[in-house]
Amino acid sequence: MKIATCLLLLTIYSFNHKLNNNIIIGDHVVLNQEPDVSLVNLIANPDKYNGKKIRVIGYLHLEFEGNGLYLHKDDYDHAISKNSIWVSIGPKHPEVSNLKQYSDHYVIMEGTYNSEMTGHMGMNSGSIENITRLDIWEPANWKPIKKK
Incomplete structure (x- = not known):
């Protein structure tokens, strides 16, 4: 259970980290590709x-x-x-x-x-x-x- 929780938290952290590298132009989000x-x-x-x-x-x-x-x-x-x-x-x-x-x-x-x-x-x-x-x-x- 601890391993599953750690993996879930790591996945959420990674996802949020990638979102924070995006750029906003006006009302649009441009994904870093x-x-x-x-x-x-x-x-x-x-x-x-x-x-x-x-x-x-x-x-x-x-x-x-x-x-x-x-x-x-x-x-x-x-x-x-x-x-x-x-x-x-x-x-x-x-x-x-x-x-x-x-x-x-x-x-x-x-x-x-x-x-x-x-x-x-x-x-x-x-x-x-x-x-x-x-x-x-x-x-x-x-x-x-x-x-x-």
Whole structure:
């Protein structure tokens, strides 16, 4: 009986812990489906995330042979490309013309990290491919669920 009670409590704790990692946007709850990773962690530990789906926030700049998701706008402004990851969007991407609206903004992006693809002439620190989400990051609208 004690073991069953402990397992039940552990299950409830795990369920509540996962709920507390969700994000509220207005009246909607967005479930964390991809692991949140900082660009610092990607750059420092590329093999740990290689081939894994990730969610990351950074400053996005898109241009021919220069697509990058940077730690900060200052890194882009000062051409510190090792503080960025390549964003793999080819010219044949179906929405490439609509993507310019995201350039030169902080964005949240989900996709698969590839530590071996380092962008044009190896300038970046890995890449994000097979992008499944791209939104402008507006932190004023994002609030973590408060723990009770």
